[in-house]
Amino acid sequence: MAPVLSLRNLTVEIPTRHGVLRPVDSVSYDIVAGEILGVVGESGAGKSMAGNAVIGLLNRPARITGGEVWLNGARIDNLPPEGLRKLRGKRIGMVFQDPLTSLNPLLTVGDQIAETILEHLPVSRAEARERAIAALEEVGIPAARDRVDSYPHAFSGGMRQRVVIALALCAEPDLVIADEPTTALDVSVQAQIIVLLKRLCRERGTAVMLVTHDMGVIAEAADRVAVMYAGRLAEIGPVADVIQHPRHPYTAGLMGSTPGASQGQARLTQIPGAMPRLDAMPPGCAFHPRCPRRGPGCDIDPPPVRAPDARAACHYPLTVAEDVTA
Amino acid sequence: MKDTESPALVRVRNLTRVFDVSKPWLNRVLERLPRALLTAVSDVSFDIPEKGVYALVGESGSGKSTIGKMIVGLLPPSDGSVLIRDTDLATERDPARIAAARSEIQMIFQDPYASLNPRWRVRDIIAEPVTARGGDASGLAERLLEQVGLAARDAGKYPHEFSGGQRQRICIARALAANPKLIVCDEPTSALDVSVQAQVLNLMSDLKDEFGLTYLFISHDLTVVRHMADTIGVLYLGRLVEEAPAEALFDNPRHPYTRMLFAAAPRMDAFGREVEPPKGEIPDPINPPPGCAFHPRCPIAVDRCRAERPEMRRLGNARVACHLAE
Numbered sequence: 009m010a011p012v013l014s015l016r017n018l019t020v021e022i023p024t025r026h027g028v029l030r031p032v033d034s035v036s037y038d039i040v041a042g043e044i045l046g047v048v049g050e051s052g053a054g055k056s057m058a059g060n061a062v063i064g065l066l067n068r069p070a071r072i073t074g075g076e077v078w079l080n081g082a083r084i085d086n087l088p089p090e091g092l093r094k095l096r097g098k099r100i101g102m103v104f105q106d107p108l109t110s111l112n113p114l115l116t117v118g119d120q121i122a123e124t125i126l127e128h129l130p131v132s133r134a135e136a137r138e139r140a141i142a143a144l145e146e147v148g149i150p151a152a153r154d155r156v157d158s159y160p161h162a163f164s165g166g167m168r169q170r171v172v173i174a175l176a177l178c179a180e181p182d183l184v185i186a187d188e189p190t191t192a193l194d195v196s197v198q199a200q201i202i203v204l205l206k207r208l209c210r211e212r213g214t215a216v217m218l219v220t221h222d223m224g225v226i227a228e229a230a231d232r233v234a235v236m237y238a239g240r241l242a243e244i245g246p247v248a249d250v251i252q253h254p255r256h257p258y259t260a261g262l263m264g265s266t267p268g269a270s271q272g273q274a275r276l277t278q279i280p281g282a283m284p285r286l287d288a289m290p291p292g293c294a295f296h297p298r299c300p301r302r303g304p305g306c307d308i309d310p311p312p313v314r315a316p317d318a319r320a321a322c323h324y325p326l327t328v329a330e331d332v333t334a
Numbered sequence: 335m336k337d338t339e340s341p342a343l344v345r346v347r348n349l350t351r352v353f354d355v356s357k358p359w360l361n362r363v364l365e366r367l368p369r370a371l372l373t374a375v376s377d378v379s380f381d382i383p384e385k386g387v388y389a390l391v392g393e394s395g396s397g398k399s400t401i402g403k404m405i406v407g408l409l410p411p412s413d414g415s416v417l418i419r420d421t422d423l424a425t426e427r428d429p430a431r432i433a434a435a436r437s438e439i440q441m442i443f444q445d446p447y448a449s450l451n452p453r454w455r456v457r458d459i460i461a462e463p464v465t466a467r468g469g470d471a472s473g474l475a476e477r478l479l480e481q482v483g484l485a486a487r488d489a490g491k492y493p494h495e496f497s498g499g500q501r502q503r504i505c506i507a508r509a510l511a512a513n514p515k516l517i518v519c520d521e522p523t524s525a526l527d528v529s530v531q532a533q534v535l536n537l538m539s540d541l542k543d544e545f546g547l548t549y550l551f552i553s554h555d556l557t558v559v560r561h562m563a564d565t566i567g568v569l570y571l572g573r574l575v576e577e578a579p580a581e582a583l584f585d586n587p588r589h590p591y592t593r594m595l596f597a598a599a600p601r602m603d604a605f606g607r608e609v610e611p612p613k614g615e616i617p618d619p620i621n622p623p624p625g626c627a628f629h630p631r632c633p634i635a636v637d638r639c640r641a642e643r644p645e646m647r648r649l650g651n652a653r654v655a656c657h658l659a660e
């Protein structure tokens with residue numbers, strides 16, 4: 009199956025007075041139709057920056073300096089701003105963390121959805137309104153016909169995020185980029201939103217890039233997961249494999265740090281230190297100063313981004329024999 | 335609770351807090367609005383044994399932070415009492431006893447960026463609980479900084495020079511400076527990345543043993559709570575609905591809300607799990623449902639639940655506020 013979204017060695021750089029920072033460094037991955045790819049990492053790992061680069065929403069002076077972004081077989085990273093604007097909403101839908109700031113407080117939710125539909129689809133105003141109501145019903149807003157003329161403030165946080173999802177999906181995009189869509193929500197509402205996102209993507213065959221810091225959300229929702237560290241891809245693979253049998257020492261450390269994954273342990277496994285700052289990136293593998301498995305070469309060569317058949321960008325990945333979890 | 339015989343350090347009895355969220359007087363007259371009262375905490379009773387870790391969990395609006403603030407004395411209760419040993423901070427008149435009780439309580443807040451004065455050096459921040467009482471704090475900050483895993487020379491720096499995890503360590507050092515017995519931790523790791531969270535949680539466990547501390551741990555994160563707590567109290571809309579030793583609660587949740595919360599929490603081993611997401615959202619606390627506040631969302635509610643509020647009753651080693659739990 010041809011991928012809906014394909015990143016090829018995507019690199020984002022920010023020129024500063026003290027040198028060039030590289031928040032995204034040679035990241036490559038594909039997402040196929042109907043697939044949810046979880047992109048996970050800690051703050052500053054570059055996971056949101058990669059998503060913003062795809063939709064052309066990088067804030068200057070950050071810009072794509074290398075690599076390619078392909079959407080359904082067409083290159084989009086070199087499109088002019090006007091071309092990218094047409095893609096956003098139509099071909100690529102977006103869901104952000106805070107549902108209140110991603111809705112216009114001065115427009116009714118129906119108008120906001122209808123506006124997006126009118127912009128991208130050849131329909132009449134009345135038809136757009138009907139479609140807006142249908143979109144609200146689909147995301148599970150009760151009494152959608154009565155609430156279509158309400159303003160965003162009249163909805164609770166979970167309901168607002170449903171409106172945002174309706175907005176992202178109303179022009180029937182091929183790809184949805186969901187950046188921390190449940191982080192601002194309570195756990196019971198989070199479960200509702202995850203189920204909704206999974207159902208809609210499966211039904212419509214939409215590809216989803218689910219960016220989050222929460223391994224639990226990834227485990228529940230994603231088909232595959234890409235683990236990012238310091239702007240680079242550390243490990244990518246099917247979600248069950250990566251979580252239960254991590255190959256990259258960083259992924260293994262991350263799992264040990266997660267209280268739920270290391271049940272019954274008196275102490276959590278610690279990764280010593282912190283992620284390096286972008287202006288103080290160590291040579292070689294960015295993780296080597298914290299890595300318990302570092303060996304010769306780790307501080308010289310960055311490990312290959314992805315060798316064939318390997319999941320982890322690591323010189324000394326964990327092997328099958330070292331799997332701890334059953 | 336390993337040691338149920340130990341005397342309670344904190345005794346919370348029928349604690350209630352009502353906030354007046356009415357519009358201003360003139361608006362009420364002109365718009366004929368009634369007074370609006372929000373009951374944030376209602377009739378909550380529990381004990382925290384000395385050297386125990388008691389966790390309060392709940393979703394937003396459950397009243398967990400309000401309880402924490404009343405225990406440290408940042409908010410006066412509307413009704414009920416908080417006894418620290420035998421001193422009720424809200425009614426005690428003897429200044430010596432108030433000072434003694436207050437010096438035993440410290441608090442750690444969620445946001446380490448907002449809870450440190452950016453214009454003070456770390457040395458002064460940490461020493462403040464001692465110097466504010468006229469004590470001698472020479473060398474104290476340096477010693478505590480090393481105890482929380484920072485360097486003594488960091489005492490001369492300002493908060494902005496530290497990362498989020500390091501700032502939370504400074505907050506912990508400040509809390510320890512007063513030599514407290516009880517530390518109220520309100521979402522202490524919610525703003526931190528998972529690997530940093532693991533470092534801070536491990537530090538808190540170590541310090542607890544070293545200093546013989548008692549923690550009241552307030553969190554929405556079930557995995558963190560399960561890792562840290564001896565006893566867990568589950569709050570819903572300002573009321574304690576269930577309280578049990580941590581392992582018993584997770585093995586056998588008795589209240590339907592606790593069950594819903596556990597089912598909704600993302601699990602690391604539940605790949606592609608198809609769950610029925612919880613129904614509905616937390617009701618409006620200004621007009622809570624009659625009877626049991628959870629009945630509109632409860633899968634097993636009967637007529638009695640709509641009419642009569644369930645009292646806390648003891649079931650085995652747990653306390654549950656549900657008519658039907660057994």
